[in-house]
Amino acid sequence: MNVEALLRELAPQVLGFLARRHGQFDLCEDAVQEALLAAATQWPVDGVPANPRGWLITVATRRLTDVFRSESARRRREDNLAAMAGPDELVAPGADVDETPDTDDTLTLLFLCCHPAVTPASQVALTLRAVGGLTTAEIARAFMVPEATMAPRISRAKKSIKAAGSRFELPPEAEQADRLRVVLQVLYLIFNEGYTASSGEELQRVELTAEAIRLARMLRMALPSDGEAAGLLALMLLTDSRRAARTSPDGGLVPIDEQDRSLWDRAQITEGADLILHTLQQGTVGPYQLQAAIAAVHAEAPSADETDWRQIHALYLVLEKFAPNPMVTLNRAIALAQVEGPQAGLDLLDTIADDKNISETHRLDAVRAHLYERLGEPQKAHDHYLAAARRTTSLPEQRYLQAKADAVGVPKNG
Numbered sequence: 335m336n337v338e339a340l341l342r343e344l345a346p347q348v349l350g351f352l353a354r355r356h357g358q359f360d361l362c363e364d365a366v367q368e369a370l371l372a373a374a375t376q377w378p379v380d381g382v383p384a385n386p387r388g389w390l391i392t393v394a395t396r397r398l399t400d401v402f403r404s405e406s407a408r409r410r411r412e413d414n415l416a417a418m419a420g421p422d423e424l425v426a427p428g429a430d431v432d433e434t435p436d437t438d439d440t441l442t443l444l445f446l447c448c449h450p451a452v453t454p455a456s457q458v459a460l461t462l463r464a465v466g467g468l469t470t471a472e473i474a475r476a477f478m479v480p481e482a483t484m485a486p487r488i489s490r491a492k493k494s495i496k497a498a499g500s501r502f503e504l505p506p507e508a509e510q511a512d513r514l515r516v517v518l519q520v521l522y523l524i525f526n527e528g529y530t531a532s533s534g535e536e537l538q539r540v541e542l543t544a545e546a547i548r549l550a551r552m553l554r555m556a557l558p559s560d561g562e563a564a565g566l567l568a569l570m571l572l573t574d575s576r577r578a579a580r581t582s583p584d585g586g587l588v589p590i591d592e593q594d595r596s597l598w599d600r601a602q603i604t605e606g607a608d609l610i611l612h613t614l615q616q617g618t619v620g621p622y623q624l625q626a627a628i629a630a631v632h633a634e635a636p637s638a639d640e641t642d643w644r645q646i647h648a649l650y651l652v653l654e655k656f657a658p659n660p661m662v663t664l665n666r667a668i669a670l671a672q673v674e675g676p677q678a679g680l681d682l683l684d685t686i687a688d689d690k691n692i693s694e695t696h697r698l699d700a701v702r703a704h705l706y707e708r709l710g711e712p713q714k715a716h717d718h719y720l721a722a723a724r725r726t727t728s729l730p731e732q733r734y735l736q737a738k739a740d741a742v743g744v745p746k747n748g
């Protein structure tokens with residue numbers, strides 16, 4: 335395991351240890367980031383220590399102690415700390431001592447980072463930093479914003495958690511189901527941003543999809559009996575299996591029906607398909623499991639022509655009942671068009687035309703253009719492809735949609 339991968343694995347363990355022992359999540363998180371930075375600088379030169387977790391805990395604890403000592407309220411903080419902890423806990427463990435909490439601190443960290451007091455954008459950033467071990471600069475690069483913009487966002491998130499009076503512990507049992515839904519959504523958002531970047535030159539940001547899958551695996555290990563945690567991991571694996579085939583050598587977008595399926599990652603497909611099959615047999619079904627089942631039908635089709643679109647449409651009908659939203663309806667329209675023809679798909683799209691959650695994005699125009707093209711109406715297809723190209727901020731998608739517009743027809747005044 336390389337140093338970067340090791341640090342990302344250890345980051346939540348070390349932060350969980352410190353936050354559980356000392357409280358004050360915001361200060362502990364800063365101390366861990368400094369320890370990670372020190373390790374990233376020293377370990378490639380000096381070698382990885384025999385007990386890397388103990389090394390990080392020791393360095394982070396020293397940083398934390400320096401902060402406590404430098405603040406005007408040092409004595410009160412130390413008194414509170416002494417009251418909360420036994421004498422042995424006031425001394426940092428040696429680097430040769432491997433202390434790992436018995437509790438699932440990764441899960442606790444995920445719940446804390448996805449606190450309802452924090453905005454969704456900040457939940458994503460804080461999760462990537464506290465649980466994923468990414469630096470502020472790495473997160474800023476992934477979302478294509480200046481580090482000076484991302485740093486205050488993370489800082490505000492930590493202050494919001496502190497102001498809400500949150501302790502480093504799992505939320506009450508009555509709140510856990512709702513908070514878990516937020517955790518799953520945050521990991522899903524991270525994956526989606528990596529799989530199809532919302533802006534910029536690159537279609538995909540592999541570092542984000544890889545991190546989302548890694549965190550989903552951790553969540554699955556922490557909650558082995560949760561069907562939706564398993565469903566989300568399966569969905570990510572099955573979707574990401576197509577990554578190598580999604581772009582042409584020049585970086586252009588390649589739609590699924592034109593992809594070279596020999597490039598699909600069969601190991602990921604097998605793992606994801608086996609996982610969702612096992613999970614669906616357990617009983618309760620949820621939206622992520624249904625999406626994973628749809629992805630499995632796509633992944634297991636030998637060719638685009640052999641895709642079982644009737645099964646996919648049936649699964650979207652069920653998903654629409656579980657989680658009705660315009661994006662699900664949009665995808666069902668694509669499946670319906672494959673089963674009953676493009677006009678049926680266009681008619682279904684009309685039912686969501688006034689929903690701003692979808693009408694103000696490029697996706698509705700892009701699907702309409704595709705269906706009009708199949709229907710043999712090149713002018714309408716051309717106009718909708720152009721409208722979609724204007725709306726998207728992803729340059730690969732923009733180039734693809736512009737090329738499709740050029741291919742199907744000429745402008746009215748051309």
